[in-house]
Amino acid sequence: MSTLASFESILTVADGLNTSDIHLSDRCYPTFRLSGRLVEQTDLDQLTPITLQGFCKVITDDRQYQQLVEHRSIDLAFTSKTGLRYRVNIYFERGCPALAIRWLDGSFHSLEELRLPKQLLKLAQLKDGLVLVTGATGSGKSTTLASIINEINETRPCHILTIEDPVEFLHHNKQAMIHQREIGRDVNCFSDAIRAAMREDPDVILLGEMRDLETMNAALMAAETGHLVFSTLHTNDAIGVIDRLVGAFPGEEQSGVRQQLSMVLRAVVTQTLVRPDNATGRVPVNEILIVNSAVSNLIRNHKPEQIYSVMESGRALGNQTHDYALALRVKEKLIPREQGVRLARKPHAFNELVNQLLKGYN
Template sequence: MSVNVPSPQRQNTGSSPKPASAVVSRPRVRYPVTIMELLHHAFEIGASDLHIGASMPPLFRVDGELKEGPFPLLTGDHTELLLSEVVSQENRSRLLEEKELDIGFDLPGRCRLRGNVFFEQGRWAGVFRIIPPFIRTLDELGAPKIFKAMMKRHKGMILFTGPTGSGKSTSLAAMIDYINRLKNIHILTIEDPVEFIHNPVKARITHRELGKDTLSFSEGLKRALRQDPDVILVGEMRDLETIQLAIMAAETGHLVLSTLHTSSAAKSIHRIIDVFPTDQQSQIRMTLSENLIAIIAQSLVPHSTGTGRVAAYEIMVNTSAVANLIREEKVFQIPSVIETQSQFGMISMDQSLMKLVETGSISVKEALLRATETKIMRDRLIKMGYIENPQTLQQDGISDTLKSGDN
């Protein structure tokens, strides 16, 4: 954006002031590299995200941590010029009006990206997620075997939960890939934006993107029921109408997969039920208990080697015991059921973390920092000989976590 330079203060000499048209726009200095070059660098170093913002250098998230690259500081002019390279004129108008914009595009020859461009202190900023160029299979991800069993169901709802960057999209893509190779069916995805592009193997796959192909998740879901889908992937259940329509789709004979930004199965159930008016919650508990297949809470933990990350899971399968707890408003008891019913494929987050410690995949420190019941986890690790000297926890900065109680 051009900024007019004010005329310098000067003494009155009797001469006429310069007309406004004589005020000159300050030229903007371009950044040494383009946004595409920054994205290529992010891909080459294995970053998951690129952050662009004024008064800082470009930042790259590698193995969960933000790191600076070999690039100079960005100014407000730099960020606008860089981000304008990937924001069309139509989207620019939308960005200026709504102050934020979701976009998706290809990095030629490398990968797809999803981005969010927004304003920060009145200046352009953006974050871009690098989407792996190849869809990894469930076997390549080392996913629990029960994931395949879930995808063989003909109807119901499977939810993945966890914070942004926890691998939900990657796991969902692997599950869609699995059923794509297994069945002659119609798979419909509604995303914001479309992330992984699936090439048809046995299934017909329809990718729909918000803003480009449909106006909203709820609108796309309404129309989806008339498009003869067998499997529906909803990128995110953001609001009451989307949640309601997703449950209805599962109830009427479709396999529905979606995500929530919650940290556990129990919290996900509360989130779904609480979004409905009080007088509808009893009916939703009943419907959810009958149509839910599973909720998987996922977290990515740094590998003990210092390179890469490994997934830890909480898996809740909707057994008759779980369904009864949902109907009877006893969701708070679900964590206990998860811990004691591993024969159905269930596992708690702490049990998953413990297994990763036992296999040497993650460190004791990372397990304790991510544990749901930190003190119980510590006692188990001490009992199993993984912590010989509890005093070392203080050196690792974990003692404060233990004093403050459970995470």
């Protein structure tokens, strides 16, 4: 069996088990993430440095392999012979290459099919500003954003520009015209791409990730100049993203950035995937902050701790806290109450929320 065929055979087994992630590393069996849990596949061959090195060579082109040699890590997209797409991160550990592979569901699902809150549809109708989708690695941020971008593509005659590393979901022109730029292949870095975007007449910009200060600054400027910008950050709550973003800037710039953010931020959606007890699959739990004049004022005056109470009292606007989102999942019988209590940030108040929802109160 050729090296490429051996690599693809692992992907085929993973596909048959409905695997979300694959880990390949030295002296280990291929390990799959199934419904959130890592499971070693001892029926497959144990991996060796020679095998892993071979995998790296057959799934990269010359430019990518040279980048891997120089920088010791690389992100890339790989399409199997069966047409399935994967995001691959190759990195070195103990001097040997290792691969983290994420299956990319190439089909687009509606927000309803993904069990996402219906108020996210309103984000697709925004005309300008900044929308952030946050959460841990593997929490489904890219899938949620792809669904929103697809909604725009299906309903609005506009120009959508995506900047990704690598391109994960392949979009095709529908109502909108859409161009997708990949870091390393079409443009050098995120900050260069978003600055260049100002000359490419976009209405909507999807920025795969705000990784550095320069990119954050460019994204804020793009949102400030009348574009609708979507991006991601790695934070676990909607309010924390504000401090994370402002805190990335030097101290003397933070007051100005807070002012800028208060004007352009439209919404923050934090996503967590929960695996129900004694069940397969995972359920999204979304904390949502919809920015209105009250929230803008609190951002501007550096009072993020007061935003939480605005979220609790502003459910009619689409806001929902993490615990309220959990309580909704309990009401919908997607997760058991006991699990919700364990995951809640305020367990005692959470029980009361569930009781109110079961009685029909919002």
